[in-house]
Amino acid sequence: MQLRRVVITGLGAITPLGNDVATLISGIESGKSAVEHIPEWENYIGMRCTVAAPAHIENEKLIPRQNRRSMGRLSIFAVQAAEQAIKDAGIKSGSLTGGKLGCVMGSTMGSAESIAEAFEIMGTGKDLSKLSATKFFQCVSHTAAMNVAQYLGITGYVLATSAACASALQAIGTGFDLIRLGKQDIMLCGGAEGLHPTVVGSFDVLYATSSNYNKEPKKTPRPFDSKRDGLVCGEGSGVLVLEDYEMARNRGAKIYAEIIGYNSCGNGSHVSESNHEAIVFCIQEALKSAGITFKDIDYINAHATATIQGDKEEANAIRHIFGDSVPVSSLKGYIGHTLGASGAIELIASLIMMQKGKIYPTLNLEDPDKECSGIQHVMKPVNKKINILLKNCFAFGGINAVLICKSTRP
Amino acid sequence: MTEQDAIRMTNEVFIDSFEIPKDKLAPQANIFNDLGLDSLDIVDLVVALQKKFGIMIRSDERVRNIRTLGDIYQFILVIKKELEK
Numbered sequence: 001m002q003l004r005r006v007v008i009t010g011l012g013a014i015t016p017l018g019n020d021v022a023t024l025i026s027g028i029e030s031g032k033s034a035v036e037h038i039p040e041w042e043n044y045i046g047m048r049c050t051v052a053a054p055a056h057i058e059n060e061k062l063i064p065r066q067n068r069r070s071m072g073r074l075s076i077f078a079v080q081a082a083e084q085a086i087k088d089a090g091i092k093s094g095s096l097t098g099g100k101l102g103c104v105m106g107s108t109m110g111s112a113e114s115i116a117e118a119f120e121i122m123g124t125g126k127d128l129s130k131l132s133a134t135k136f137f138q139c140v141s142h143t144a145a146m147n148v149a150q151y152l153g154i155t156g157y158v159l160a161t162s163a164a165c166a167s168a169l170q171a172i173g174t175g176f177d178l179i180r181l182g183k184q185d186i187m188l189c190g191g192a193e194g195l196h197p198t199v200v201g202s203f204d205v206l207y208a209t210s211s212n213y214n215k216e217p218k219k220t221p222r223p224f225d226s227k228r229d230g231l232v233c234g235e236g237s238g239v240l241v242l243e244d245y246e247m248a249r250n251r252g253a254k255i256y257a258e259i260i261g262y263n264s265c266g267n268g269s270h271v272s273e274s275n276h277e278a279i280v281f282c283i284q285e286a287l288k289s290a291g292i293t294f295k296d297i298d299y300i301n302a303h304a305t306a307t308i309q310g311d312k313e314e315a316n317a318i319r320h321i322f323g324d325s326v327p328v329s330s331l332k333g334y335i336g337h338t339l340g341a342s343g344a345i346e347l348i349a350s351l352i353m354m355q356k357g358k359i360y361p362t363l364n365l366e367d368p369d370k371e372c373s374g375i376q377h378v379m380k381p382v383n384k385k386i387n388i389l390l391k392n393c394f395a396f397g398g399i400n401a402v403l404i405c406k407s408t409r410p
Numbered sequence: 411m412t413e414q415d416a417i418r419m420t421n422e423v424f425i426d427s428f429e430i431p432k433d434k435l436a437p438q439a440n441i442f443n444d445l446g447l448d449s450l451d452i453v454d455l456v457v458a459l460q461k462k463f464g465i466m467i468r469s470d471e472r473v474r475n476i477r478t479l480g481d482i483y484q485f486i487l488v489i490k491k492e493l494e495k
Contacts, residue, residue, distance in 0.1 A: 065428065066446070066451075129456075129460060130457060133453030133454050
């Protein structure tokens, strides 16, 4: 069976740096950090981290109430990013309902804010009759996928990937597979996440968050840096339109890149400690699926969240395969770790880098840690033609995902 | 509770919870056909009315007979009267 070629024809993003792709990119280009101190979190006893990269909900009332009522914070981000992506791709509304256009949207979980509100009402001895009928739809794990599909009238596949920080990249990888197998023609793929103290607290108890820069929020997170001390949570959504290449070409669509390789794997060893062997395996399988070698990669957009252990393992894996031959940068210093959205938002920024022939540096990387050395860190903007890029995402639960995109420009 | 209180407070529920413009809130307005509520909204209407008026109507069969905004005004007055007894 001949596998179909899959291209990316639309991008949409709601991010801590702004609510569209252009604002995200201009923020990154100007070296801006969206991280800020969140004073309210000081009221949570035991919370070490009081910094985050919040996004800002705008124009949500443009979503009709009967659609919006089932949306928590992350789903509002998701549908707004999806609308942008559809518009960017020039998809006509008629194609949304033909059964051959689907969506895969990932998130770590349902809307954390809505889940917290629901449990405030549902505790033992409390009054269940106060619970809204629509709260359930905000809390479920497939809330982003469900809401995007309902809002846009999508009648093709509707799937939700839930693999924490690898959710969005798994969504894109799944969409890629569905199109190349001929099951769908167009897929809206991405991820979304909503910032909430319960989410940050979950990382905080594991000592995975940054806590030394609460008074200097712009200095954290610090991916690969010797003074890194953990991740900073962000939020938002990124959505990409994936499309059968022939269809995109026939309708004269603008093509950002072709997806040529993808792999996802478990590390089979530990729920919270990533290990470089599994990352190496994942990257090598992705390269194999693309039919290329490490020498063909021009840029690596790292997962690098600025945790002590995670960055070390990722650098170790990259060094093992690529040595210092390929520029590597992480975007977490600008927008924090947008968790279930990160794979999509960061891939979108990487595709713009490909388009512009410019690599954005790792913000806050001043002194690369010895344990993260031996790879080509990008510490200032670099002009370089990117023909093929590789995007990493690694998740709690020991889940890895790697996606490879190739420019379709000559 | 006066009839005016019941009307005002019920209308507040429709404005705040269902974003219905004030000028549409006439007693004869059908809550489904004219105001656009659906089955999920009815659950939330009950939740909102319970909170607004401090009443428990979730298992009250009479809720099923409600069709218009005027029906709600009257239902609230009846419930409130029953509670006074």
